[in-house]
Amino acid sequence: MKNFKHQTAEAIASAVLAASPDAGLPAEEIEGLLEYPPDPAMGDLAFPCFRLSKILQQAPPKIAAALADNLRDFPLGTVTAVGGYLNFKVNADYLAQQVLTAIEEQGDRYGSSEIGRGKTVVLDYSSPNICKPFHIGHLGTTVIGHSIKLLHEFVGYRCIGINHLGDWGTQFGKQIVAFRRWGDRETVERIGIDELVRLYVKFHEEAEKDPSLEDLARAEFHKLEEGDPDNLALWKWFCDVSLAEYEKTYRQLDIEFDHYTGESFYMDKMGPQINRLREMGLLKLDDGAQIVDLSAWNMPPCIILKRDGSTIYHTRDIAAAVYRKNTYDFDKAIYVTSAQQCLHFAQLKKVLELMGYEWAENIVHVPYGTVSVDGAKLATRTGNVVLLKDLFRLSIEKVREVMDEKNPDLENKDEVAEAVGVGAIVFNYLYNSRIKDINFILDQALSFDGSTGPYAQYTYARTSSILEKAKAAGIEGKGGTLTHPSEEELLKVLSLFPEKVDEALEAYEPSVITRYAIEICTAFNHFYRDCPIVTAEDGSQREYRVRLTRAARTVLGTALHLICMKTPEKI
């Protein structure tokens, strides 16, 4: 209803002007004040007159009545004054023609816009740590990040997706020591990250008994930093083994990155930034470490160089931000990480600002809450983690069982089971507002009823199969008009998509789209329940309903793709 809302706001603005030439309230402001009434009996859109009441020094009901009078001939709907509100009911005709035509004309671009045209966004997301498995904690950054990228692309931004791999740091010294002592190449090649994790865990167990191992690890990391060829080769191999596994997960999610530039990429890019900090007098010596004092902003200091002179996570992020600005000239740099890193990014932003980079204000940190699975909190290092690949596998297996039973002859069963199994987890995850802590219950996520991925994908498949039947019956899906309230309900929901896209973008909140996908499914399934489509008796009704089905399929498909969901034609 973006268009309806927009035009309604314009009409109200002129009515206000007509009522009182110097009271002028701009249409954009009016648009912001328009509300969707909770009860549809009140109309489709409501304008509260309280704001105007202050400007005009009149009681809201009086203003509402005067404006309703002025808007008697509003062509897109009917206007009534109820108390201090102006209620608008959109004309069925308008919905029936304008909205549907817009969807038909724009296809999978319906809902998009050009607001990002000419602007660049750099998105830093997923970014797992090498030698560590991809556990369920990474699901958030990966799918929220990718969805935010897709949303920005949808409205015209040039987007650069960066996987800022955790591929540098003292932990690699430990990994090298552990591998040389207790590991062998063949086992790592065969088992992959799990074996690297086992070695890493073993290092910590052994180091408890023999603390000198820690010194050894530091020395190996130091050699790595100095470019020791053996250590470098080993480190590179750890990266390759890890990446090969991450890639599998990314493929299941249909996610590709533009760059895999991890922390190591910034090794030679930190020097100039450290110098700049020093020259600007921002560095302070604190217990042997070089820090930026942020106490004036109520934050702990940002450590730039540790006591032993080595750089850390923050140092690399400073270099990375500057590199990205210089390379991509971004209008916005978005970082998606768990909420535990809020302080890290607040410090980063402040330090960049103190360094005189005025673009620091364009850094946006998008945090998300923690995930537990069936009540169990996740912990690394102890080895007690829920791996994403295991969760995906379990989910795919369960879907496969249901399919074998319900639809044994389905083609591409493996592909569909993967799309539904993985999709169930993604959908369930993206259904909640991102900052909420989530307890994930697999059986709930997999249910075919309720607000789930399988339900949404199933509804999509239903629209596809209706269209196939229509085609076979020679129904083209042309012309016709609205005849049933459930058709109207569906169209109203479809008309909301452009606003939902705006809302999701504004709040960096894919859940707006996930929930909206469910609204489409509910409205479509009501329509399906109430209205015969291919079997409708009246020819023009048949045509119109097939049109509606096609439109619902288009919008649902686009919405699902924006939240990293695949849409099989048959389930």
Ligand code: ARG
């Ligand atoms: N590797 C980090 C982690 O797993 C996330 C990196 C986020 N990006 C960044 N530029 N700091 O916690």
